[in-house]
Amino acid sequence: MPKSDYADSQDRWLPAVMLWPMLGAIAVLVIAPLLWGLRISFTDSKMIGLGFNIALTLKNYNAVLTDPDTWNAIYVTVIFSLGTVIGSVTLGMTAAIVLDREFIGRGIARMLIILPWAVPHVVAALVWQWMYNPDFGVVNYALALAPFFGETPKWLSDPDFALLAIIIVNVWKTYPFAALVLLAGLQTISDDLYEAAAIDGASPVRRFFDITLPGLRRVMAIVVLLLLIWSFGNFVFIFLMTQGGPAGATNALVVHIYFEAFRFFRAGSAFAMGALLLGMSIVLTLIYIAVTREPEHA
Amino acid sequence: MRRRDETLAVDQIVRRISIAAGRLALGGLILLLCSVAIFPFYWMVVTSIRPSAQLFEFPPKLLPSADSVFSPYVTLFETSGLGRWLLNSAAVSLTTGLVATFFGAMAAYALSRFRFRGRRTSEMMLLLTQMFPAILLALPMYVVFARLNLLDSLAGLTLAYLAFLIPVAAALLKAFFDAIPVELEEASLIDGASRLGTLFRITLPLSLPGLASTYMFCFIISWDEFLFARMFIRQPENWTVSLGLASFKGEFVTPWDQVMAAAAIVTLPAALIFLALQSYLVRGLTAGGVKG
Amino acid sequence: MATALLEKVTKRFPDHLAVDQIDLNIAEGEFLVLVGPSGCGKSTTLRMIAGLERATSGNIWIGNELVNLVSPRDRDIAMVFQNYALYPHMTVLGNLSYALRLRGVRLVEIERRVKQAAAALDLSELLRRRPAQLSGGQRQRVALGRAIIRQPKLFLMDEPLSNLDAKLRVQTRAEITRLQREIGVTTIYVTHDQTEAMTMGSQIVVMNEGRIQQVDAPRQLYHHPANTFVAQFVGTPPMNLLNCHIDLDGGMLRGDGVRVSFPVPLLTALASASTDRPLLVGFRPEDAALLNGSSECEFEGSVIAAEELGHETLVTLENGEQRFIVRLAPALADRAQLGDRVLFAVDPEKLRFFDTQTGAAISVFDISDQLSHFRETRP
Numbered sequence: 001m002p003k004s005d006y007a008d009s010q011d012r013w014l015p016a017v018m019l020w021p022m023l024g025a026i027a028v029l030v031i032a033p034l035l036w037g038l039r040i041s042f043t044d045s046k047m048i049g050l051g052f053n054i055a056l057t058l059k060n061y062n063a064v065l066t067d068p069d070t071w072n073a074i075y076v077t078v079i080f081s082l083g084t085v086i087g088s089v090t091l092g093m094t095a096a097i098v099l100d101r102e103f104i105g106r107g108i109a110r111m112l113i114i115l116p117w118a119v120p121h122v123v124a125a126l127v128w129q130w131m132y133n134p135d136f137g138v139v140n141y142a143l144a145l146a147p148f149f150g151e152t153p154k155w156l157s158d159p160d161f162a163l164l165a166i167i168i169v170n171v172w173k174t175y176p177f178a179a180l181v182l183l184a185g186l187q188t189i190s191d192d193l194y195e196a197a198a199i200d201g202a203s204p205v206r207r208f209f210d211i212t213l214p215g216l217r218r219v220m221a222i223v224v225l226l227l228l229i230w231s232f233g234n235f236v237f238i239f240l241m242t243q244g245g246p247a248g249a250t251n252a253l254v255v256h257i258y259f260e261a262f263r264f265f266r267a268g269s270a271f272a273m274g275a276l277l278l279g280m281s282i283v284l285t286l287i288y289i290a291v292t293r294e295p296e297h298a
Numbered sequence: 299m300r301r302r303d304e305t306l307a308v309d310q311i312v313r314r315i316s317i318a319a320g321r322l323a324l325g326g327l328i329l330l331l332c333s334v335a336i337f338p339f340y341w342m343v344v345t346s347i348r349p350s351a352q353l354f355e356f357p358p359k360l361l362p363s364a365d366s367v368f369s370p371y372v373t374l375f376e377t378s379g380l381g382r383w384l385l386n387s388a389a390v391s392l393t394t395g396l397v398a399t400f401f402g403a404m405a406a407y408a409l410s411r412f413r414f415r416g417r418r419t420s421e422m423m424l425l426l427t428q429m430f431p432a433i434l435l436a437l438p439m440y441v442v443f444a445r446l447n448l449l450d451s452l453a454g455l456t457l458a459y460l461a462f463l464i465p466v467a468a469a470l471l472k473a474f475f476d477a478i479p480v481e482l483e484e485a486s487l488i489d490g491a492s493r494l495g496t497l498f499r500i501t502l503p504l505s506l507p508g509l510a511s512t513y514m515f516c517f518i519i520s521w522d523e524f525l526f527a528r529m530f531i532r533q534p535e536n537w538t539v540s541l542g543l544a545s546f547k548g549e550f551v552t553p554w555d556q557v558m559a560a561a562a563i564v565t566l567p568a569a570l571i572f573l574a575l576q577s578y579l580v581r582g583l584t585a586g587g588v589k590g
Numbered sequence: 591m592a593t594a595l596l597e598k599v600t601k602r603f604p605d606h607l608a609v610d611q612i613d614l615n616i617a618e619g620e621f622l623v624l625v626g627p628s629g630c631g632k633s634t635t636l637r638m639i640a641g642l643e644r645a646t647s648g649n650i651w652i653g654n655e656l657v658n659l660v661s662p663r664d665r666d667i668a669m670v671f672q673n674y675a676l677y678p679h680m681t682v683l684g685n686l687s688y689a690l691r692l693r694g695v696r697l698v699e700i701e702r703r704v705k706q707a708a709a710a711l712d713l714s715e716l717l718r719r720r721p722a723q724l725s726g727g728q729r730q731r732v733a734l735g736r737a738i739i740r741q742p743k744l745f746l747m748d749e750p751l752s753n754l755d756a757k758l759r760v761q762t763r764a765e766i767t768r769l770q771r772e773i774g775v776t777t778i779y780v781t782h783d784q785t786e787a788m789t790m791g792s793q794i795v796v797m798n799e800g801r802i803q804q805v806d807a808p809r810q811l812y813h814h815p816a817n818t819f820v821a822q823f824v825g826t827p828p829m830n831l832l833n834c835h836i837d838l839d840g841g842m843l844r845g846d847g848v849r850v851s852f853p854v855p856l857l858t859a860l861a862s863a864s865t866d867r868p869l870l871v872g873f874r875p876e877d878a879a880l881l882n883g884s885s886e887c888e889f890e891g892s893v894i895a896a897e898e899l900g901h902e903t904l905v906t907l908e909n910g911e912q913r914f915i916v917r918l919a920p921a922l923a924d925r926a927q928l929g930d931r932v933l934f935a936v937d938p939e940k941l942r943f944f945d946t947q948t949g950a951a952i953s954v955f956d957i958s959d960q961l962s963h964f965r966e967t968r969p
Contacts (some may be wrong), residue, residue, distance in 0.1 A: 233431025
């Protein structure tokens with residue numbers, strides 16, 4: 001396997017021996033099932049795990065692509081992901097800028113702000129569901145205290161608010177990640193640049209737009225893409241809080257696929273939708289790779 | 299002259315006021331951000347120690363009641379399977395962490411130190427497997443595991459977790475190995491150690507923090523995981539904490555005090571580990587993205 | 591202690607040729623310095639001798655053994671790295687004894703040798719410390735200690751001084767030379783610093799673009815560079831090189847600012863040795879002397895810069911397209927003010943000639959004989 005450059009006689013066989021367990025695991029546990037799933041998407045497989053009668057058919061793809069539910073699921077997925085990214089980056093950027101400053105208790109503030117990232121997904125889903133409780137929840141209590149706010153929404157059981165409610169939970173859970181990465185990015189921007197700009201007469205606002213944002217371009221791209229990819233695959237929040245409802249308002253692709261396979265026993269079309277999701281993920285991943293591989297610009 | 303002095307004085311006052319206002323705004327912002335972050339935790343704990351009778355009151359009391367009860371933290375272990383679920387999760391997470399770190403470290407070392415054909419491809423595969431939504435792996439894996447009779451067993455679940463955690467561990471550790479100067483290993487090779495000898499005497503001792511962090515990271519991912527567990531596990535005695543917690547949610551009535559107590563117990567180990575790891579995780583998860 | 595031999599050693603990396611067919615013969619006990627600009631292949635050469643890189647082709651011998659396929663650990667060599675590569679998790683004692691422990695040397699013997707090496711390098715007080723607790727100079731000494739404790743066949747040093755500050759570098763230079771002389775181990779030392787090379791090496795190998803330019807003792811290298819690259823790489827400021835052409839009829843070499851009268855046979859010899867008539871004439875800055883009146887070997891230019899260094903003044907002169915630098919005693923520097931047109935004489939024996947196209951030195955072996963003969967016969 002090694003071409004040359006082995007300094008030690010063990011270098012001849014060591015790389016192969018070290019790599020094959022992981023490559024084997026990926027091949028057996030990831031790639032083979034993926035291919036098998038792709039195969040099933042062209043069959044009439046019903047109950048997941050059982051066999052199929054018709055070996056090759058495009059019916060699933062036909063059905064899936066003409067089904068308005070699929071397009072609704074894609075729409076929900078995109079809104080959910082974009083909403084998460086916008087909320088998470090805005091909040092994360094604010095937190096990063098605040099944490100980048102010197103103040104007493106910065107260490108503690110930093111720790112507190114990071115906490116949501118540390119909470120298990122199931123716990124976050126349960127706590128927020130309790131907080132969203134339309135009758136006894138603390139969220140509606142807070143809204144009732146606020147002036148000029150008419151009737152409080154029923155959040156998770158209201159088709160108009162359910163998706164927003166879940167986006168809020170996801171933003172709460174993911175913004176610490178955005179904050180930490182952006183903070184690390186902020187700290188790589190040289191102070192000299194800010195000082196030079198200040199001497200040139202740039203106001204703090206200008207400095208933010210002329211130095212901070214350009215300096216964060218790459219980091220920002222990474223944060224946005226990772227958040228998109230993670231939100232695309234997020235299952236727990238929707239599954240536990242709304243089960244895709246009410247009336248499909250939160251029926252994201254991942255949840256839709258799950259129910260297609262396990263509630264409606266249409267494994268074939270579940271896998272066909274999986275192939276769709278796979279396509280979207282691969283596009284995002286390729287963009288991610290392109291961004292991270294791009295050489296640092298001067 | 300006097301005119302200028304006055305403008306200067308006014309300038310000074312304006313400046314002072316704006317500085318003070320800025321400080322105030324910053325303070326407010328910090329306070330706001332912190333409360334947004336921790337309020338749900340606070341509410342979890344407050345709810346868990348509130349007497350059941352007071353749970354469904356409106357308006358809710360924001361402070362803990364005077365007659366707080368801590369009994370859920372005890373009774374949970376008697377009335378529910380929480381103890382069992384914790385043990386299951388611990389078993390799965392500890393094993394996953396160990397195996398993923400071991401094989402991940404081997405792969406990471408090979409990718410970090412050797413130049414060979416297919417290196418870029420291997421790295422690409424490593425990244426791709428991390429980027430897929432879990433359901434894309436879970437569904438077909440379910441089919442395969444059903445055939446292999448691996449469903450509804452903790453061993454099967456562990457195997458499934460390894461599928462995506464070995465690549466994650468490899469990526470995290472590669473960043474770590476890359477940071478160890480190659481000259482240390484070269485010096486050791488010249489001093490008379492073999493490659494493996496060098497790995498065990500020099501590289502691994504120096505990467506202990508990285509290995510520990512990777513281990514803990516894999517631990518919390520397994521601890522947190524829900525989708526695979528939900529799909530693969532049926533029997534309540536095989537439930538992990540995620541499944542157990544989710545099962546509390548009743549169709550009509552949910553015992554929120556107990557749910558919140560259980561949630562607090564489940565959160566504690568994960569949160570402690572997370573806080574210990576945070577700076578390392580940022581580096582690992584965005585490896586190559588942020589310099590320094 | 592051993593000899594080392596490189597035969598047509600080549601290293602090709604995927605994107606470039608790092609070392610191109612070099613031959614090198616290193617005698618026992620020699621202090622050989624590989625010097626050249628960065629990227630010239632000197633470090634790659636050293637790493638191939640160490641076994642850290644494989645040669646693409648060619649043979650490497652250490653002593654009587656062909657080591658092409660031998661692992662570094664079996665080559666019985668010691669190496670000092672630029673960043674020292676001290677094991678951070680081991681104490682100084684651990685670092686020093688690591689190689690001995692790996693080879694299963696008896697504990698008593700290890701102790702004896704550590705003591706000896708520590709005493710030689712003034713490390714006895716530091717044995718319990720870790721590298722992070724040491725100063726740069728101390729780390730450097732530990733790195734040296736780790737090498738000498740081995741009593742290997744070869745010492746390899748890869749820019750070991752470049753991380754030290756200027757003062758410490760000069761001290762350590764002398765220290766390493768002294769140690770090497772005491773122990774007598776054949777040493778190959780890589781540096782990009784020609785001063786280091788000149789002061790330390792018994793033999794110097796100048797490399798550029800993967801090829802050996804010249805192998806010689808320091809003095810020979812300085813006074814008889816094999817080509818323009820060596821002439822300009824060795825010495826600060828470098829050797830002056832001026833374009834001129836051969837005027838056989840006038841018995842002279844002429845060029846902008848160059849007027850050198852030479853006997854015709856010598857000129858003919860030069861002309862036949864160079865591929866074309868124009869050639870480069872070179873001299874060291876210190877070989878030019880201010881001239882009153884005229885000389886058979888004159889260089890002229892107007893002063894465009896003068897750098898006062900205290901013990902000497904470097905004066906840069908320009909004539910047409912050509913520039914050259916002369917080294918003057920401070921007392922004389924007043925006579926070369928900015929803008930002045932100044933005349934210098936150079937002893938013809940100190941002149942060197944190079945082919946304009948290939949840059950190779952044109953050696954006219956009997957140049958001094960010819961000159962003395964010319965002088966005697968001249969009326």
